[in-house]
Amino acid sequence: MKIRLRGKLILFGLIFAILPLGVAMSPSILRFYDTQRQVAIERQSQIAHHTAQEIGHFLSVQFFHTQEVTLLQSELSRDGVLRNLIMERLLFKNSAFVDLSLVDTEGREVIRKNRYRVIREDDFRDLSTSEIFQLVRERKIYIGDVYFEQGRPLFVIGVGIYDARDEFQGAVLAEIDARTMQQVVSDTTIAQEGGRAYVINRDGVVVAHPDISTVLSRKDFSLLPIVAALKKTPPETLTSSYQNELSEDVLGFWAPIVIQIGSGVPTPWYIIAEENASFAFHHVREVVWFSLMAFLSVGILAVLGALFVSRRIVMPIEAMQRSAMRIGAGDFSQRIPIRTNDEIGELASEVNEMAERLQEAKERNESVSRLKSEFLSIAAHQLRTPLSALKWVLYMILDGDAGSLKKAQKELLGKGYAANERMITLVNDLLDIVRIEEGRFDYKFQKGAIAKVIEDIVKEMHVVADKRGVQFFFHRPSHALPQIALDASKLRLAISNIVDNALRYTKKGGRVDIELTFHGKEILVLVKDTGIGIPKAGIARLFTKFFRAENAVTMQTDGSGLGLFIAKNIIEKHKGKIWIESEEGKGTTVYFTIPVSRQSKNG
Amino acid sequence: MDYPKEPVQPTKQTQPVEKKSQAKLLYAAGGVLVFFVIFLGGFWLLQEKSSRIVESEQPFVVVLPIYDIPPNRPLTAGFVDKMEDLGYKEGVDILYKRYGYISPGPEGIERLHGIYRTYIEEGVDLIHSLEYGDTNVALQETKAAGKPIPIVAGDLINPVDLGLAESWQSSGNNLTGIAETRPEVIERALELFTTIVPNIRKIGVGTQGIMAPGEPAASYLKTLREETGKLGIELVEYTTDVPPGPGHKEEVIRILQNIQEGEIDAWVHIPGHFFANQQAFEHQMTVRLKIPDMLPAIELDDNGEVVAQGEAVGLFTYGPDFYEKGQQLAIMADKILRGGTQPSEIPLELPGRYLIMVNLKTAKAIDLAIPSEILEIADLIIE
Numbered sequence: 001m002k003i004r005l006r007g008k009l010i011l012f013g014l015i016f017a018i019l020p021l022g023v024a025m026s027p028s029i030l031r032f033y034d035t036q037r038q039v040a041i042e043r044q045s046q047i048a049h050h051t052a053q054e055i056g057h058f059l060s061v062q063f064f065h066t067q068e069v070t071l072l073q074s075e076l077s078r079d080g081v082l083r084n085l086i087m088e089r090l091l092f093k094n095s096a097f098v099d100l101s102l103v104d105t106e107g108r109e110v111i112r113k114n115r116y117r118v119i120r121e122d123d124f125r126d127l128s129t130s131e132i133f134q135l136v137r138e139r140k141i142y143i144g145d146v147y148f149e150q151g152r153p154l155f156v157i158g159v160g161i162y163d164a165r166d167e168f169q170g171a172v173l174a175e176i177d178a179r180t181m182q183q184v185v186s187d188t189t190i191a192q193e194g195g196r197a198y199v200i201n202r203d204g205v206v207v208a209h210p211d212i213s214t215v216l217s218r219k220d221f222s223l224l225p226i227v228a229a230l231k232k233t234p235p236e237t238l239t240s241s242y243q244n245e246l247s248e249d250v251l252g253f254w255a256p257i258v259i260q261i262g263s264g265v266p267t268p269w270y271i272i273a274e275e276n277a278s279f280a281f282h283h284v285r286e287v288v289w290f291s292l293m294a295f296l297s298v299g300i301l302a303v304l305g306a307l308f309v310s311r312r313i314v315m316p317i318e319a320m321q322r323s324a325m326r327i328g329a330g331d332f333s334q335r336i337p338i339r340t341n342d343e344i345g346e347l348a349s350e351v352n353e354m355a356e357r358l359q360e361a362k363e364r365n366e367s368v369s370r371l372k373s374e375f376l377s378i379a380a381h382q383l384r385t386p387l388s389a390l391k392w393v394l395y396m397i398l399d400g401d402a403g404s405l406k407k408a409q410k411e412l413l414g415k416g417y418a419a420n421e422r423m424i425t426l427v428n429d430l431l432d433i434v435r436i437e438e439g440r441f442d443y444k445f446q447k448g449a450i451a452k453v454i455e456d457i458v459k460e461m462h463v464v465a466d467k468r469g470v471q472f473f474f475h476r477p478s479h480a481l482p483q484i485a486l487d488a489s490k491l492r493l494a495i496s497n498i499v500d501n502a503l504r505y506t507k508k509g510g511r512v513d514i515e516l517t518f519h520g521k522e523i524l525v526l527v528k529d530t531g532i533g534i535p536k537a538g539i540a541r542l543f544t545k546f547f548r549a550e551n552a553v554t555m556q557t558d559g560s561g562l563g564l565f566i567a568k569n570i571i572e573k574h575k576g577k578i579w580i581e582s583e584e585g586k587g588t589t590v591y592f593t594i595p596v597s598r599q600s601k602n603g
Numbered sequence: 604m605d606y607p608k609e610p611v612q613p614t615k616q617t618q619p620v621e622k623k624s625q626a627k628l629l630y631a632a633g634g635v636l637v638f639f640v641i642f643l644g645g646f647w648l649l650q651e652k653s654s655r656i657v658e659s660e661q662p663f664v665v666v667l668p669i670y671d672i673p674p675n676r677p678l679t680a681g682f683v684d685k686m687e688d689l690g691y692k693e694g695v696d697i698l699y700k701r702y703g704y705i706s707p708g709p710e711g712i713e714r715l716h717g718i719y720r721t722y723i724e725e726g727v728d729l730i731h732s733l734e735y736g737d738t739n740v741a742l743q744e745t746k747a748a749g750k751p752i753p754i755v756a757g758d759l760i761n762p763v764d765l766g767l768a769e770s771w772q773s774s775g776n777n778l779t780g781i782a783e784t785r786p787e788v789i790e791r792a793l794e795l796f797t798t799i800v801p802n803i804r805k806i807g808v809g810t811q812g813i814m815a816p817g818e819p820a821a822s823y824l825k826t827l828r829e830e831t832g833k834l835g836i837e838l839v840e841y842t843t844d845v846p847p848g849p850g851h852k853e854e855v856i857r858i859l860q861n862i863q864e865g866e867i868d869a870w871v872h873i874p875g876h877f878f879a880n881q882q883a884f885e886h887q888m889t890v891r892l893k894i895p896d897m898l899p900a901i902e903l904d905d906n907g908e909v910v911a912q913g914e915a916v917g918l919f920t921y922g923p924d925f926y927e928k929g930q931q932l933a934i935m936a937d938k939i940l941r942g943g944t945q946p947s948e949i950p951l952e953l954p955g956r957y958l959i960m961v962n963l964k965t966a967k968a969i970d971l972a973i974p975s976e977i978l979e980i981a982d983l984i985i986e
Binding site for chain 1 (some may be wrong): 714771772782784787788790791794855935938944948949950951952955956957959976977979
């Protein structure tokens with residue numbers, strides 16, 4: 001692929017401007033991305049742990065409220081009315097409590113209050129065999145998973161009651177509205193721009209969420225990668241970015257929720273803090289955008305720089321190229337208008353000097369050529385007159401005007417006559433060449449039939465062919481050809497030269513064929529012989545003056561080497577083309593075309 | 604052409620051709636690059652800016668509950684206020700259809716069908732209904748029109764039992780909202796009410812002809828009958844045969860005015876009545892007789908005959924905060940309008956909280972001392 005110098009300069013500028021910038025900036029951007037990712041994960045980690053602490057604190061407060069019952073246990077056991085009032089008060093004063101009950105040492109409820117329902121003695125439960133009672137008896141605190149009751153998410157906590165002697169006195173159970181945890185995760189979500197926090201249980205079911213609908217519709221997030229990570233043994237704390245249930249790319253972190261009582265009591269819940277990747281990486285995006293803009297700006301500067309440099313370097317070179325082209329095309333008067341005081345200026349000056357020398361050489365050549373033509377013209381004219389006179393003298397003697405001749409005299413004079421004829425032909429050819437080169441080969445184009453011209457030539461040359469024992473055929477087309485603009489005499493000369501060559505260099509018994517065919521826009525004439533052919537090395541020079549192939553000279557047939565030169569000039573003047581195919585020893589075919597569309601006019 | 608082509612002549616010199624300058628092309632390429640940079644920069648700025656632009660297309664059209672229309676009704680006020688908090692500026696982002704109050708009787712139901720039909724034909728984005736009656740009409744009309752326009756209801760009672768929804772998790776249709784399982788709460792409210800006034804033997808209620816037929820009044824009355832029976836309290840029902848319409852309000856007021864001292868020890872207002880401020884006239888009667896009254900939710904006086912307009916009436920209430928319910932509904936409406944969530948994907952929600960309200964003004968008016976244990980647990984004490 002050819003790339004212009006200006007293009008190369010621009011490419012060079014772009015590559016050497018953007019490449020180092022890219023190499024320098026890419027690691028920084030990647031490092032910045034990594035840093036931002038770490039910061040986002042760290043932020044989510046902190047949010048997750050903080051929210052887990054908040055939820056843990058909330059649960060601790062609920063246990064603290066149940067322990068109020070523990071503190072009042074002695075009063076509660078004495079007076080039924082007082083017990084009722086205290087339980088009612090404890091229930092309503094804690095907005096998260098839905099149900100509150102006191103259990104005796106045997107696991108039976110002795111009093112129970114519900115925020116929405118009237119609890120009668122029939123409703124008291126025997127919890128002696130329940131998991132919650134077994135646990136609290138062992139001085140453990142109980143927290144159950146979330147369950148739903150008529151659209152309300154609830155969970156139960158339980159704690160044992162022990163007296164001063166550390167003897168088990170019963171237990172307090174509280175049913176808590178899980179929606180109260182929503183406030184904690186909502187506050188976190190509001191505080192966390194571009195992210196959210198929510199609570200799931202071990203099965204991945206949402207327990208608390210900023211959108212209460214997610215909890216009430218019992219959404220199962222177990223398929224989320226972060227939930228799968230926390231369910232592993234041991235759990236994976238670090239998670240990569242993933243798509244959440246809304247198909248958003250997020251960075252997430254989870255943390256277990258632990259109740260802050262004693263050394264910490266695990267719950268069946270986990271907090272997940274998520275941040276939208278688009279938000280987490282918005283600084284990275286800005287940097288990438290900035291970098292892209294910088295790349296483009298540098299690219300534009302590089303292109304503009306290259307254009308500026310090209311104005312200083314490439315434009316003079318292009319000017320020199322244009323001048324060199326004109327000089328190459330023969331306009332030696334062309335000069336490069338560059339006057340810079342540098343290498344380009346020196347080069348331009350040298351090219352101008354070269355053009356000067358070429359101009360001088362051209363003028364010398366033209367002068368010599370003119371002198372040569374004048375010489376040829378004068379010589380030919382000077383030769384033709386005596387040769388013509390000699391011709392007539394010899395003709396008259398041979399014709400017996402000077403008396404009868406002996407056979408030997410006649411043969412000698414006949415050879416002299418023939419030699420004189422060849423000299424006249426040569427002189428005529430020379431005069432034609434002089435006229436051609438001087439542009440004085442007056443053409444008179446008229447509408448005419450090329451077939452008629454060829455027929456006349458065939459008639460004339462048939463005698464020669466017969467004399468040489470060469471078969472000579474003219475294959476005319478079956479249909480009439482269109483008339484073309486031609487100078488019949490000049491075209492006759494051209495075709496005669498071609499046919500004469502074919503007959504001249506074809507040995508006895510050989511064959512010469514002329515074919516005339518019509519091809520839409522042009523007429524093709526081919527002259528094919530089975531003659532000596534032309535060596536490959538000679539084909540290229542066939543149409544130059546005085547050229548004769550080696551085998552032609554060896555054959556010792558006479559010839560000036562001007563016929564094809566004249567033929568080519570005449571055919572090209574008819575807007576036609578001529579070319580040759582030949583194989584040494586097998587024959588030669590000369591092709592030429594004449595267009596049919598050329599208007600008749602003198603050329 | 605079927606003849607041999609002219610071969611290239613080796614001696615022929617290839618003429619040099621003058622090349623055209625590429626400067627114009629390169630300047631054009633530079634121009635394109637500059638344009639590209641400006642375009643990218645503009646795109647970036649636009650993107651940054653567009654993330655801050657709040658969508659401001661055609662305003663949403665929302666029908667407000669026709670059974671809750673008088674000014675300052677807490678449910679509607681909570682809804683409208685919260686919508687404004689969520690960025691729905693009235694007249695710009697949202698247009699409210701406020702028809703005006705319609706009596707819930709059979710005639711009112713018929714009118715309601717026509718009103719909702721007209722709104723649906725006009726093309727509203729959301730219907731905010733109140734209770735079973737108007738919600739059911741809205742459901743029927745949207746179904747009949749083949750346009751599942753979302754409906755958010757503020758005060759449904761037992762929606763699954765009444766066939767309005769398939770389950771609490773999903774209505775299975777174009778309805779969502781706030782719902783309750785009220786019978787249990789009525790029982791609990793009655794228990795708390797009798798704690799305030801332990802000597803109640805007879806409770807008066809306005810039933811046939813005074814309360815609106817159907818839900819929510821029917822289930823409320825049924826529960827009340829059962830629970831008073833359990834507590835050994837006689838339920839004195841006041842009725843009228845005067846149909847809703849001209850003279851009905853005067854008839855109800857006449858019945859209330861004719862209740863004599865000693866006939867009843869307390870009064871319970873049944874939700875669902877034929878005229879807007881019926882509870883105020885009932886309260887006027889209880890003050891006259893110096894007996895306590897209980898209402899299912901905080902009710903406001905709308906005509907100022909007994910207390911200042913917009914103040915809570917009644918002595919005691921244990922029920923949901925309707926203003927908060929309105930706010931809850933607004934969040935649901937936002938999910939539907941801007942979030943594009945289907946109502947069936949939004950589970951029915953219980954009210955956020957139930958309030959114990961004690962009105963000390965009323966207590967003073969009827970010379971009643973409120974026990975301290977009730978005052979201690981009360982969420983709202985009107986002094």
